[in-house]
Amino acid sequence: MPGARVPSSGSEMPKPLNVIGGEGTELDTGIPRSWLTTKIDYVVNWARRNSIWPMPFGTACCAIEMMAAAASKYDIGRFGMERMSFSPRQADLMIVAGRVSYKLAPVMRRIWDQMPQPKWCISMGACASSGGMFDNYTIVQGIDQIVPVDVYVPGCPPRPEGLIYALLMIQEKIKGETLSDSSVRDEAPDSVGRPNLPPEAIELVAQPFGNSTKQNRMSGLVQTAAVNRPRDRKERLAEHKD
Amino acid sequence: MTLTQTPASTTLIRSEPVQGADPGDHPSVIALRERFGSDVRRVTTDALGYPVVWLAPARNLAALRFLHEDPGQSYDLLADLTGAHRGVGMPIEVWYQLWSMRHGRQLRVVCETPLDDLTIDSVTSLWDTADWLERETFDMFGVTFRGHSDLRRILMPENYEEGFPLRKDFPLRGRFSRSEQVRRCLTRSFEDVYAMRELELAGYTGDGASGLRELQPEERLEDASTEELEGEPMLINMGPQHPATHGVLRLVLQLDGERILKCIPHIGYLHTGFEKTCEYREWNQVVPYTDRMDYLAPMLYNIGYAGAVESLLDLEITPRCRVVRVILSELNRILGHLLWLGTTAIDIGAFTVFLYTFKERERIYNLHEAYCGGRITTSVTRVGGMVADLPVGWVDAALDFIQSFPATLDECDRLLKRNAIWMGRLSDIGTISAEDAVSFGLTGPNLRASGLAYDVRKARPYLGYEEYDFDVPVGSHGDVYDRYLVRLEEMRQSVRIIEQALQRLPDGPIDVDDYGVVLPPKSEAMGSIDTMIAHFKLVMEGLHVPAGETWYSIESSKGELGIGLISDGGTKPVRCRFRAPSFINIAALPYLVQGELVADVIAVNASLDVVLGEIDR
Numbered sequence: 001m002p003g004a005r006v007p008s009s010g011s012e013m014p015k016p017l018n019v020i021g022g023e024g025t026e027l028d029t030g031i032p033r034s035w036l037t038t039k040i041d042y043v044v045n046w047a048r049r050n051s052i053w054p055m056p057f058g059t060a061c062c063a064i065e066m067m068a069a070a071a072s073k074y075d076i077g078r079f080g081m082e083r084m085s086f087s088p089r090q091a092d093l094m095i096v097a098g099r100v101s102y103k104l105a106p107v108m109r110r111i112w113d114q115m116p117q118p119k120w121c122i123s124m125g126a127c128a129s130s131g132g133m134f135d136n137y138t139i140v141q142g143i144d145q146i147v148p149v150d151v152y153v154p155g156c157p158p159r160p161e162g163l164i165y166a167l168l169m170i171q172e173k174i175k176g177e178t179l180s181d182s183s184v185r186d187e188a189p190d191s192v193g194r195p196n197l198p199p200e201a202i203e204l205v206a207q208p209f210g211n212s213t214k215q216n217r218m219s220g221l222v223q224t225a226a227v228n229r230p231r232d233r234k235e236r237l238a239e240h241k242d
Numbered sequence: 243m244t245l246t247q248t249p250a251s252t253t254l255i256r257s258e259p260v261q262g263a264d265p266g267d268h269p270s271v272i273a274l275r276e277r278f279g280s281d282v283r284r285v286t287t288d289a290l291g292y293p294v295v296w297l298a299p300a301r302n303l304a305a306l307r308f309l310h311e312d313p314g315q316s317y318d319l320l321a322d323l324t325g326a327h328r329g330v331g332m333p334i335e336v337w338y339q340l341w342s343m344r345h346g347r348q349l350r351v352v353c354e355t356p357l358d359d360l361t362i363d364s365v366t367s368l369w370d371t372a373d374w375l376e377r378e379t380f381d382m383f384g385v386t387f388r389g390h391s392d393l394r395r396i397l398m399p400e401n402y403e404e405g406f407p408l409r410k411d412f413p414l415r416g417r418f419s420r421s422e423q424v425r426r427c428l429t430r431s432f433e434d435v436y437a438m439r440e441l442e443l444a445g446y447t448g449d450g451a452s453g454l455r456e457l458q459p460e461e462r463l464e465d466a467s468t469e470e471l472e473g474e475p476m477l478i479n480m481g482p483q484h485p486a487t488h489g490v491l492r493l494v495l496q497l498d499g500e501r502i503l504k505c506i507p508h509i510g511y512l513h514t515g516f517e518k519t520c521e522y523r524e525w526n527q528v529v530p531y532t533d534r535m536d537y538l539a540p541m542l543y544n545i546g547y548a549g550a551v552e553s554l555l556d557l558e559i560t561p562r563c564r565v566v567r568v569i570l571s572e573l574n575r576i577l578g579h580l581l582w583l584g585t586t587a588i589d590i591g592a593f594t595v596f597l598y599t600f601k602e603r604e605r606i607y608n609l610h611e612a613y614c615g616g617r618i619t620t621s622v623t624r625v626g627g628m629v630a631d632l633p634v635g636w637v638d639a640a641l642d643f644i645q646s647f648p649a650t651l652d653e654c655d656r657l658l659k660r661n662a663i664w665m666g667r668l669s670d671i672g673t674i675s676a677e678d679a680v681s682f683g684l685t686g687p688n689l690r691a692s693g694l695a696y697d698v699r700k701a702r703p704y705l706g707y708e709e710y711d712f713d714v715p716v717g718s719h720g721d722v723y724d725r726y727l728v729r730l731e732e733m734r735q736s737v738r739i740i741e742q743a744l745q746r747l748p749d750g751p752i753d754v755d756d757y758g759v760v761l762p763p764k765s766e767a768m769g770s771i772d773t774m775i776a777h778f779k780l781v782m783e784g785l786h787v788p789a790g791e792t793w794y795s796i797e798s799s800k801g802e803l804g805i806g807l808i809s810d811g812g813t814k815p816v817r818c819r820f821r822a823p824s825f826i827n828i829a830a831l832p833y834l835v836q837g838e839l840v841a842d843v844i845a846v847n848a849s850l851d852v853v854l855g856e857i858d859r
Contacts, residue, residue, distance in 0.1 A: 057483060059490050059512050060855050061537035061618050064581070068607075071600035086485045101858075102427040103399050104490055104511040107482055109428060133530065136515040137407055137416030138398070145424050156619055193428055199421035206420035 041178045048092070048118065049174040050080045052167070055091030055115065057108060060098030062125040062157040069160035081167055088114040093170060094147070095163075099127035100140045106193070112147040113192045117185045120173070122166050123149045126156045131206075141206040145197050254714060255696045258346040265293030270315055270349050278305055283354075289553045289792035292348045299336070299353040303363035306351065309340060310368045317342045317349065318680050320365070322793065322804050322821040323375035325383035329816075330410045334383050336362055339793055339804065339821070343680060343696060350793060355385055364390040371683030374829040382408040382517075397510035397858060399430060407518050414522055475503055478840075482511045486589050486844045489854030491828070493843065500839045505832040509825075512858040520818035524784035525551055526624055528818065533619040535820060536856045539578030539799045540620050541570045541610075543820075548623035549704060550794035550805040554787050555625070557759065561748045563627055564705050569640065569743045570613075570622065571705070571796075572736040576647070577606045578799030578851075579729045583654060586726070586848040590667050595654050602650050605643055612636055625785055626760045627753030641744055644737050655730055668723040672834040672846035675720060682830040685823055686801025687728045688850060692720035698797035710739050722849040729851070759785060784813035793819075800824050800851055822856040 058066050069076050076082050085091040088111045100108055112121070123143050126132035129152040131141035140146060150173060153166045177184060195202065265271060265287045274295055275282050281298040288294050297305055309317045322339035333354040340349045355362050364387035365372045376387040377396040384406040387393055395402055403426070404417045416423060481492035490511035496504040516535060520528045532543040545567050552559060559567075584599035607617045613636060614622050614629055622629050658664045674684070676692040689696055697714045699707040715731035717724030753760040757776035761767075767777040789811040795804040801823025808817040827850045834846050 060514075061534055063489070064537055064618060067585075068600060068604070071604075072597040073601065073604045084485075086483075088483075099512065099514055101511060101513050102423055103513060104482065105424070105427045106430060107490075107511070111483060133534075134514050134519060136414050136519050137404065137412070138513050138515045140424070140427075141420060145420075146428070157617075159617065195421075195424050195428060199425070202421040202424055203419060 041180075044179060045174050045177055049171040052081050052093050052120075052170065053083050053085040053091050054081055054093040054095050054167075055085050055088050055111070056095050056097065057111060058095070058097040059100060059104065060127065062097035062128070065157045065160055066095060066097045066124065066163060069163045074160040074164065076164060076167065079164070079167055079171075088112075089116065091115055092118065093120045093122065093167075095122045095124055096128045096143050096147075097124040097157075097163075099125075099132065099134060100143050100146075101138045102140060103138075105140050105143075105146050108143065109146050109193055117187065118177075120150045120170050121147055122151045122153060122163075122170065124153045124163060124166070125158055126154065129154070132156060145195055145202050145205065148196050253695065255343050255694070255701050256346050257348070257702045268293045268347075268349070270309065270317075270347065271295060273312070273314065274305060274309070277308060281305070288350065289556070289790045290794060292350070294350045294352055294791070296352050296354065299355045299362050302336075302338075302351070302353045303365060306338060306365050306368060309349070309351070315342065315347075316344045317347070319343060319685075320369040320371050320375070320683055321795070321802065322806065322819070323365075323372055323379065324806065324819050324821070325379045325385055325408065326806075326808055326817040326819070327383060327408060327410050328808065328810070331357065332410070333357060334360060334385055334409070336379065336385060337793075337806065337819075338365070339806070343694070346701065348702070360384055361386045361388055363388050364393075366390055369683065370678075370681045370833075371826055371829065374825065378825075382406060384409065395510075397513040399427075399510075401430075407515065412518075414518060480843070482508075487847065488585060488852060489857075491847075491852070491854060491857070493831075493847075495840065495843065497840060500841075502835050502838055502840060502843065505835050505843070507828060507831055509828070509854075509857050512854045514855070514859060516859045517818050517820065521815055524813050525787055525815065526785060528815065529623055530619065530621045532820075533621055534855060535822065535859060536578070536798065536800065536803075536824075536853050537618050538581045538853050539574040540618060541574040541622055542578070542796065542798045542803065544621060544623040545571055545705075546794065546796040546798065546803050546805050548625055549796065550792055550807050551625045551787060553792045553794050554790050554807060554809055555759065556788075557626055557754060557756075559626065559754060560751055562631075562750045563752050563754075565743050565747050566628060566632060566752065567623070568705050568707070568710070569740055569747075572739045572743070573606055573609065573640070575736045575799045576733050577603060579733050580606075582729060582799075582848075582851045583726075586845075587654075587658065589844050589848045590664060592658065592661070592664065595657060598650055598654055602647060605647075609636070609640055609643060612639060624753070624760060625787075626756065631752045637744055637747065640740065644740050644744075648734065648737055651730065651733055658726070665723065667842075667845055668721070668726060668849075670719070670721050670723075671838055671842045672849060673719060673721045674830065674834060678833070679720065679830075682833065683826040684801065684830055685826070686797065686799070686851075687725055687732060688801065688827055688830075690715065691717035691724035691728045693718055698795055698802050702795070704794075704796055710742050712736075712739050722845050725849045725851075786811065786813055787815075793821075795821070798823055800853065800856070801827060820856075820859060822859060824850075824852040824854075824856045825859075828852045828857055 056066055068074060070082060070084065094112060094115060096108065123129045127134060127139065128143050131139050135141065143149060151166045151169050153162050155162050265285050271285050271293050278301055281301040283296045283298060286294045286296065309315045317340035319341040320338065321341045322337065324337050326335040326337060333356045336353045336355060338351040340351065353362060362385060364376055366376065374396060376390050377393060379385050380387060380393055381395040381397050394400060405412050418426065476497045478495050478497060479492065480495060481487045482490040487493065492508040492511065494506040494508065495502055516531055520531055529544055529547060532547045533540040536543050580599040580603050584596040587595035610617055610620055612633055614620050674692055676694045679689050679692045680694065685696065693716050695714045695716050700714055712735045715728050715735065717728050757773055761780055762773045762777050766773045768774065787809040789809055791808045793804055793806040795802050803823055804821030806817065806819035806821065807815050810816050831847060831850065835843050838846065
């Protein structure tokens with residue numbers, strides 16, 4: 001089935017295919033008209049989205065919430081996704097749960113490269129999505145610099161419901177895919193082990209903002225107003241008098 | 243192999259009574275001054291009242307050997323070894339935090355190493371735990387330890403080029419641009435990703451395309467020439483992405499058949515730069531960071547950190563706050579132990595227990611949510627108080643929990659305790675004696691399973707733990723099964739403590755009555771100009787903490803959690819050190835799994851109850 005490609009010629013819609021039996025034929029079940037025609041996209045997407053095998057790449061706090069999502073109260077087995085695949089070669093969905101350091105980034109990229117197409121990626125939590133509160137020398141400022149991400153889950157950490165919602169969004173996303181657009185699933189062989197974004201884009205998305213307005217790249221190196229400790233008002237008044 | 247509650251033969255380790263306010267009266271200080279004369283440069287007092295000996299760096303090994311071996315001193319636990327840098331151009335201090343089990347004494351020795359000669363003798367010959375701690379100090383500060391057998395980076399990549407992160411001249415975000423950091427991390431070569439030592443084990447030479455060479459005959463196993471056993475030891479890599487390493491821990495195992503010849507743990511894959519980042523945050527802004535270190539029992543870190551800052555401020559918290567903190571501490575001890583029980587059971591192959599324990603964990607999470615709104619990242623403490631008072635009905639909900647929780651615990655215990663598989667997999671593996679455990683710096687349930695009743699709650703009581711009636715369970719064999727028994731009993735003791743605490747929970751305010759420390763309520767801030775100024779200053783400038791230093795420790799669910807702080811009187815810490823118990827505990831793993839079967843690595847690693855967020859920090 002995955003090998004099937006429907007040629008897309010212009011605006012012509014893919015021709016509906018018979019899935020079970022041909023037109024006007026009857027199956028051995030004896031029930032007349034027990035066939036249906038559908039789009040191959042629909043069948044493929046239906047099969048893919050209801051049997052996702054997630055690869056839990058859990059590193060920190062979010063991994064505990066991921067475990068809670070798999071445990072008795074939240075139970076992601078209800079969505080056909082409880083089969084956690086700890087081997088990337090048998091997985092469809094990488095859930096990056098937790099902060100990723102520069103030391104771990106090549107490991108994550110290797111695991112992503114090892115996963116066969118089709119594959120999706122959830123970035124769970126603030127740290128994985130943007131570096132979160134750790135805007136420092138060791139944390140990757142968003143894993144989308146390293147691997148492509150399909151769904152970002154906000155929260156620090158997101159509740160299990162948040163993860164479940166992200167899984168449902170992945171299902172929605174799969175629904176809209178089409179086999180006729182091969183570019184979605186194509187991978188250039190030389191992309192293996194490469195960053196997902198060009199250097200300029202990495203600089204752009206890693207710009208300090210939010211909680212980092214008081215800092216710059218030179219923080220601690222040179223005395224700027226940003227790194228000066230707030231002084232006592234009396235001290236400043238005395239200075240002002242001089 | 244049954245566990246008794248504090249056998250009569252085991253004596254609880256307690257702190258000796260304080261001699262006097264003058265640090266010069268401390269017996270160890272007197273002895274050090276006698277022996278080392280002017281090499282003891284000065285003696286100061288810690289914020290908690292115990293002495294700090296400032297020693298000439300050239301004599302550190304001699305002095306520490308004396309402190310370790312002299313029967314009058316016998317500081318057998320190197321609780322912490324770390325560095326501190328107070329400013330650009332200042333010398334780098336190396337802190338040795340010592341504790342004597344025999345005398346119940348605490349002492350800190352500090353050596354100031356000048357920047358132009360950052361060399362100091364290694365103390366790995368005295369304490370096994372110094373091995374990793376010295377590597378971490380080398381990694382973070384660039385202090386070279388003379389005589390250390392394997393001094394290389396531990397948290398950062400092996401060939402990290404940007405410098406030593408915890409020095410004050412190192413920028414928070416590193417020296418390279420973000421795109422350069424990403425490029426470098428993805429293009430690290432063979433030598434950067436793997437340690438040279440393990441590459442040598444695999445026969446790596448560094449030249450040629452494949453880089454691998456044939457092992458020479460003399461490098462093979464001694465009995466490799468016999469006909470039965472031909473071949474060379476096998477090297478396998480476990481992690482960092484592995485379901486049973488409880489996080490991103492990487493173990494390199496050298497195997498002879500199924501026996502482990504050598505185990506090299508690699509950590510640092512989750513290095514988050516907590517200690518550096520906290521230096522850029524105000525005192526209260528550090529609290530959210532503390533959650534994310536031990537995310538299995540977050541409130542213990544919150545409470546430990548708040549206690550450390552309060553010791554610097556010399557602040558007495560309110561009676562209600564003390565009891566609330568005890569309740570939350572013990573709830574989180576249960577939370578941490580429950581996760582340990584569930585994941586360990588999965589690792590050994592018992593899935594049911596995981597579901598049972600997570601059901602109970604959800605109930606504790608509900609209590610968390612009712613109190614502070616968060617499940618894991620709670621950030622409940624503030625310096626001088628808590629984020630809020632307990633909500634209406636919370637006490638009843640907590641009572642409800644501790645009344646029904648022991649039944650589930652007993653059910654888990656019935657499933658496991660006499661289970662043949664459980665006993666077979668856990669008994670008599672990963673055994674460590676009490677002396678070795680102390681030398682490796684093990685604390686918490688891992689140490690107590692070896693038969694030593696050292697519990698910070700009893701040894702140096704904080705938050706009024708001396709007023710509660712509870713036992714310290716100890717094991718007798720020091721194996722994985724004993725660690726299981728000890729943790730299960732600790733949960734029962736925690737329930738006892740919570741029961742007592744809920745009964746005695748006093749009324750009254752939860753925050754201290756000092757608007758220089760805690761934020762005044764909005765109604766008061768709008769009511770008087772003094773309160774409004776206090777509010778304004780706290781919000782705009784932050785809390786000012788008097789200059790000083792402290793090393794405050796509490797009993798976390800993993801072991802002794804020490805928090806070392808240096809303040810220069812400003813609104814941010816100069817140094818924020820977390821002595822993470824898991825970091826010290828996991829360092830003993832190679833010793834524990836030596837000669838065991840490869841399947842036992844899972845059980846032993848699980849039994850140590852490590853959390854990677856805390857190991858890598």
